[in-house]
Amino acid sequence: MRFRLSSPNLTGRPDAELYGMLRGGRSDSERAFKELYRRYASRIHAYCYKILDNREDAEDVFQETFVRLYLGAREHREMTNLTGYIFRIARNLSLNRIRDHDDLESLEGVEIPIHADRSLEDGELLDLIAGAVELLDLEFREAFVLREYENMSYEQIAEVVGSSVANAKSRVFRARRKIRKLLEPNIKELD
């Protein structure tokens, strides 16, 4: 009699161990990859969408990021910070995609709608903020997304974007200030 046992639960395993399993046998590597996918898919997906602001490109980069993660592991790379590593893959792919599309629609001149005549609902305000994020320059938008969407520390952000910690902190600070400026006409709603 044969029983098909369910896979051992990998949810408690650290990233580095799962990454190491990617170099193992097919069954182990598949399970480890799927667990890593479960952990990072929504984060990478959000990052790609926020950075590229183009659905098709974001999907391509998102998929390519995970494929490269797996293939990179098969080449016996050592790993100490998987979060930084996978975001760097996504970032590099995103920047390449942006460079390939110089004809991307410019957001210059796009402004946040003003609702001075009425009170905004909470959801509307949140949508306005999300819209303002998309108007930020790439370097600020990226830092803001990593900080607020991905809950990264400034050290992690610095590692992903390849800057100093102070520079990462400055980018986030300026991103927030820029968003506030964009939303200024609506800020009185916060009183």
Place this chain on the structure above:
Amino acid sequence: MTYEHLLHDFIDGTLDYQGEIALFSELRANDNLRRELKLLMLMQKSAAHDVGAYMPAADSQEAIFRRLGFSAGPATPPATGYGWRNMFIGRYMDGLVGALVGTLVTLLVMFGTGHPAANDGGNEIASASHAIIPASPVHHDTLFLHDVTAQGNGNAMGNGAAAMVAGRNQAPTAPGLHRPEQRMMHGNGMGDGEMPRRTVSDRTGTSHEIGTQAPAGAMISYTAPRHVAISPAAGTISEAISTAEPMPAISLPRSEETADDLLPFSTEYHAVASRNFITPPAGLEVGSSGLLRDRELAGFYHLGNGGRIGIATGEETFYQRFNELLPTGDIVRHEQSPALLWGGVAFRQSIGTISALEPFVGGVIGATRLGPMGRISLGAAYGITTDISLTAGGEMSALAYRFGGSWYLSPKYGFTYGLSLRF
């Protein structure tokens, strides 16, 4: 450093105590600064609100897996939102297989060692020469019954006369446990003359003289016009004459190992498939996984009358959602799903029996590192044997915890099933 910088540090959680004092002091007097604080908090809220809209589509996942030659579907079911089917077939398959394997191993051990519960009803008559062997309370004594050997001078007992000698056998490995069976033993009568010295022999070949003490446990007789009997009252092997028509031998009731014959201890292993009353948001990280994750191990002492009490331990995930009041007057909502190891007192009360099913109500009162927890369950145990049963039932559990001076409750409901072993 400006107040704006202090504000950002506060939002980042890096502001020191002195900075907080300075900032809060300024916040009380500065409308613009308060407005900016609210905006920064809204930015964080917006990100949390927005990130849910960026869940990757199933198509994307399949495309990636396909490119890498993997099967579709995640290796680990998500912590929330899974269906009942996955709950039992996937996530808890190991629990079911464990229960099944445990049952099989136990049964094999029982058969291998001649455990009476396994043999009970399994054998019929070892050979035709063996007469009635009542299945006694088997783990106590085994009674053997044999053909009579008539000896002595003159007409002792006729051909084929038989007696039953019951012997006590302490060894459970002795072969031949039999169902009670009626068997007529006929004697040919006794002739005139000197009373012969009569003996009967038991299965081991030991002879027992009429009139002597019967082996302990001998308690049955058979009838015939002339016969050898074992008197249950006197405990001696005797000879009696009956004018009555031959009667069937007395068949003792088929014995069974009853719960009363067992030690008053049992152990149970349960898998728990439960869901929170409030569905956690997708993507919420689940706490660490342990050996007992979604499992429960319990040991019981049986009080009698279907009641039992014991200790239990396990690990479960409880979804927590609670609010924190910031010094600014804003409220921040926290959400987490830690896997908590718990331990406590367990109790159960059977509420009658329906065939082999024994409905019960039970519960656990225990503690976790975050606060007390409790569980009530309603289910039934199905007895495979006297000492092995499968249990299943519905359950409700809750974790109570305290944060910021307020008590919160994390209720769950679900299904539990497992294996119970009685000693």
